[in-house]
Amino acid sequence: MVFLKVYFALNDNMNLMADIIINVLISFLFGSILLGFHRKVMARIQLRPGPPIIQHFLHSLKFFFKETTFPKTSSMPFYISIVCILCAIWIAAVIIAPVLKGSLLLIFAIYAVYKIVEHNAGSSSGSPYGKMSCIRAVFSAASELPLFAVIFIVYLQVGSMNISDIITYQSIHGPLILKLPLVAIVLFVLILSKSPYSPFGITKGKDIVSGYETEHFGLLRGYIMLSESISWYIFSWIFLTIFFGDLSILLYVVGMLAIAFLTGLINATTPILNPNHSVMSQISIALIGIVGSLLLMFVF
Amino acid sequence: MNEIIYLIYLLAFIIGSIVGLLFSYKQHGEPFIYNKIDVLVLIIAILAWIILINSDILSSILSPIITISIGLFFIAFVLGMRPGYGRYETIIGITISIAIYGVKYFLL
Helix, strand or coil: CHHHHHHHHHHHHHHHHHHHHHHHHHHHHHHHHHHHHHHHHHHHHCCCCCCCCCHHHHHHHHHHCCCCCCCCCCCHHHHHHHHHHHHHHHHHHHHHHHHCCCEHHHHHHHHHHHHHHHHHHHHHHCCHHHHHHHHHHHHHHHHHHHHHCCHHHHHHHHCCCEHHHHHHHHHHHCCHHHHCHHHHHHHHHHHHHHCCCCCCCHHHCHHHCCHHHCCCCHHHHHHHHHHHHHHHHHHHHHHHHHHHCCCCHHHHHHHHHHHHHHHHHHHHHCCCCCHHHHHHHHHHHHHHHHHHHHHHHHCC | CHHHHHHHHHHHHHHHHHHHHHHHHHHCCCCCCCCCCCHHHHHHHHHHHHHHHCHHHHCCCCCHHHHHHHHHHHHHHHHCCCCCCCHHHHHHHHHHHHHHHHHHHHHC
């Protein structure tokens, strides 16, 4: 009997491990295709043929086989470990969101750590561009974290921060996007701020080359690109799951492609804002979203 | 289980894109040429889109997982070709397969 219990416990753990590995692979592969599609949309709007949509994926693979060099100015243990942390937090996000359908509060915590990682990746490289990006990461954290804080309004509506409870709520009461449209817009702006060439993407603005990524080469850059793909997939997944409920695979694919298309369209037609304008715009959007949603919930 | 199927579809799409890219660069080393339809690629695109959208036609012979994976592989083969190539073939493939789906849905 004891052996059977141990066997079933081991079996459950193995299933969970397999689930995690498969979901991490899916989020990396599909995330990189989405980023490639995003780049293609931008190129077509600018009347260029653009690269194939698997370009981001091929780029990521390429960096895994390139020579890794370390700048003399870098703070060595930190320079490497920060990339490991970046990778670890997004893998943790995969475990919390699509695998376990856990708490949004943990996703919020991961996003907060991500801002710290952005900050430290810039400062650890010793590059002036990285340091500038590091300062901008603190700036942008002040505006982006309130955007993610709108999950509190989702909590007020649903009564829980667990993604599984939010899905159950929507299966009974209908999609949340109809009840909380302003919150959806605010979260979309957060996704927009994380997209490549975003008007709000001040930490990776081309005026500072590639921001905190400028001095990361080879394998380290490969891991950064892997994390970017996973983070893009997770943001899209969270947006669709919070506001539309548990969708079929086809609808998730369509929804994620729509998000990539919309962000690509906006980014191709909008200049990158300067840091002050970016922060003020995002704070204004967050305030309008939060106050507007509270008014819609409690007054009207 | 669903996730494994999702992963298989993704891998089929990515491998198809890479094979298509390599194939088209081998076929077309010249500067980019507009308005030419490659008959072989057109046939592949039409068959692939028909297999994907109407996968239930072959369900008695093959599992939908296999037919959809094959469909996605060849769709990606055409879509993933050198930028600028395979666009017209894809549009024709989508149009024909949707027409067949429409006929099947409304008439049968």
